[in-house]
Amino acid sequence: MLKGILISLISACAYATLPILAKLGYEQGLTAVNMLTYRFCFGAGALAVLFLFIRRKALIPTPKLLLKCAGLGIGIYMIQSLFFFSALKYIPASTTSLLLYLYPLIVLILSTVFLKVKFRFASLISIILIMAGCCLVFYDAFTRHLNITGILLGLAAPITFGINLTLSQVVLKNERPASVALYMLMFTGAGYLVVNGGLDIASATSGQLMVGIALGVVPSAIAILTLYMAIDLIGATYVSVFSSIEPAVTLILAGILLGENIVVYQIYGVLLLMLGIVMPNVKLMKKQSKVI
16 A cells, blocks of 8 residues: 555656646747647657666557557547646646646546445545645636636546546556556557657757657656556555645645745645545555555
């Protein structure tokens, strides 16, 4: 249990860089499709090179694995990521991130209904605390003029992300998390290569390439590999709860890298996030630790 929690926290920290890098990408003149093409192609390339040296078995897929990864990558992940990046174009990052954090509730509902995961009242309390914390972390989302297109895209992102996490738990059954991460990235990248009309590295500036490589390595290769490892160990519902440390990390990075001000409401929000992640699960973690 503890290993799965630690890996999900690593994944969350890596994912936390996504809105920061997306904002930097827009400043460099990249479009959402440009960034997503770089993100998934460079991410797949980074994992392929890594596995070539340390885990060659992960490079050998079965036809069944390829079919599942194609469905997950092109059918779900490609759509979900496009919703998120497109929403950032119409509404502030704070509003987009706030809407995204409806996904733990969606995962809880889907896992309970479709995967027959036992419903825990503690999980619901945890998610309520997390959502309250997100409201404080992204407090300025409520003070902005809301674009209806952005709101709709922003709402579509957590729904598809929740479906993605739930289906990932099914796809990972009897499969290596490393192989699923690699081929899911490959299929998603291939889909974006078609939409973008190629990788188009030759015409990219050095700044654009730096953002693209960073998107590929951190919130893609590292984040997705560790996400699947964590889901394989503790399940999608727990991962969605423990990964909710992400807004706090995004807030810190925005303050350091983008010079955004952090106000007292956001600090209270971070404390609520921590409470929501830890308190309802302390008993379970102690129980699992004794078993290990």
